[in-house]
Amino acid sequence: MDQLVFLWMGLIVVAATSFWLWWFWSNHDNNKKKKLHLLHRVPKGNKGWPVLGETIEFIASGYTSQPVSFMEKRRSQYGKVFKTHILGTAIIVSTDAEVNKVVLQNQGNTFIPAYPKSITELLGQNSILQINGAFHKRVHALIGGFLRTPLFKARITQAIHHSVQLNLASWSNMQLLYVQDQAQKITFEVLVKVLMSVGPGEDLNSLKVDFEEFIKGLICLPVKLPGTRLYKSLKAKERLLKIVGRIVEERKAAMENRNNNNNNDDDNKERGVGNDVVDVLLQESYDSDESRRLPLDFITGNIIEMMIPGEETVPMAMTLAVKYLSDNPVVLDHLREENMELKKKKMIDNLGNCTWTDYMESLPFTQNVISETLRIANIINGIWRKAVKDVEIKGYFIPKNWCVLASLISVHMDEENYENPYEFNPWRWEKTGTTVNSNIFTPFGGGQRLCPGLDLSRLELAIFLHQLVTKYRWIAEKDEIVHFPTVKMKRKLPIRVTSIST
Ligand code: HEM
Incomplete structure (x- = not known):
């Protein structure tokens, strides 16, 4: 009798472990697939060099008579909304007036201000520029x-x-x-x-x-x-x-x-x-x-x-x-x-x-x-925000925690x-x-x-x-x-x- 109980318990443990392993791997796989799928939906673009990204080209355009040239070049390659990596951050840039409007209107509190670290160090936590x-x-x-x-x-x-x-x-x-x-x-x-x-x-x-x-x-x-x-x-x-x-x-x-x-x-x-x-x-x-x-x-x-x-x-x-x-x-x-x-x-x-x-x-x-x-x-050529949840605007996907730059200059x-x-x-x-x-x-x-x-x-x-x-x-x-x-x-x-x- 005891042996039968042990046999059953053993079978239950094996079944539960197998189920858990199957569940873990399929979810892990699903999560991986989901992440890959999401990354695929991020607007197209180039992340540039490791660490530096496309920062040098971005800054250099600021010293020319056409600072918008950085944005224009990428817009013609990838469309009105594209991804890049500037000033230490992977970022989605919008040169589209309607997308900018949705980002700034911020219905449902999807976006929060995102400033470079030196600025957040100098602003108080309760600054009007940071509170939400x-x-x-x-x-x-x-x-x-x-x-x-x-x-x-x-x-x-x-x-x-x-x-x-x-x-x-x-x-x-x-x-x-x-x-x-x-x-x-x-x-x-x-x-x-x-x-x-x-x-x-x-x-x-x-x-x-x-x-x-x-x-x-x-x-x-x-x-x-x-x-x-x-x-x-x-x-x-x-x-x-x-x-x-x-x-x-x-x-x-x-x-x-x-x-x-x-x-x-x-x-x-x-x-x-x-x-x-x-x-x-x-x-x-x-x-x-x-x-x-x-x-x-x-x-x-x-x-x-x-x-x-x-x-x-x-x-x-x-x-x-x-x-x-x-x-x-x-x-x-x-x-x-x-x-x-x-x-x-x-x-x-x-x-x-x-x-x-x-x-x-x-x-x-x-x-x-x-x-x-x-x-x-x-004078303010663009506004930086960070998405606090996944969001889709005009078919463009912006994943949670990504920064968005609403480029005002590109529209003007x-x-x-x-x-x-x-x-x-x-x-x-x-x-x-x-x-x-x-x-x-x-x-x-x-x-x-x-x-x-x-x-x-x-x-x-x-x-x-x-x-x-x-x-x-x-x-x-x-x-x-x-x-x-x-x-x-x-x-x-x-x-x-x-x-x-x-
Ligand atoms: C030509 C002059 C100005 C321009 C181009 C300008 C531009 C801007 C822009 C684009 C924003 C939005 C920033 C964002 O969405 O994160 C802003 C916000 C702000 N501006 Fe101005 N500004 C000007 C003058 C002023 C002046 C004179 C004051 C002072 C009374 C002022 C006080 C503010 C404040 C307090 C905010 C923050 C609002 C908030 O986050 O709720 N600005 N400004």
């Missing part, structure tokens, strides 16, 4: 909502006007000036005002010095040892956190004081709007229940991180607008005519400074010059989308207009992370161009645009100006 989901939506809406309020628009228009006027007044004494430096000075003052209402003085100077040191490390080797670029940038960030942290603390104390002492309706309305982004985040924190409060170090860190997308983009757009206008005198004449007309009208009717509506709605050709500058300059410089795409032609916008929802015009990105500084940037550019063309004529010296790692002028665009007597 509902928390990101909340912070994005707060900032975007504030920048759209009529009170903010009125206030910032006058602040920008004042800053541009003051800076341009000093130009008449200069023999030669560098547009890139001058533009950076103006826009930094405006940015710091928008974020934390700091005016000229010691804090502004320290913020400028430390911020410049901080952003030098955004694209560098991710090594944190003393003496390295990343280490110096992290130290600069510590100093920035101290200054901004103090400003936030002071503002919080003042807000609590005001909220405790004064509860009349008018004051509440005033507090509801806030003077700057620090106020908006503090007020949100104050109004929220404890579980939703934004900690002070979150506010401080984000004020610094919000300076990153705003600091280089607007001055480069200003500089490149001057470059394109210098190269296209017919456009410049037309722009000057429109702006002179508005200036005269304001003077004759004694209407004071131009308003937000004047700049944004009464200068259509100026806005077209701005659109054309943004299209052709491609595509003949299918724009006739003679390399021609600086502001008149093209008269036919089409520019809408935020356009798939083929996305200098400010799109979807969930659409740039909240979009209108502010257009306003700064309009005020700068208005004052520039109504006050000065200029001759630009020869200079070239470099596109890597970010868009810059090789010589910062030197010009000689002469005042226009009106």
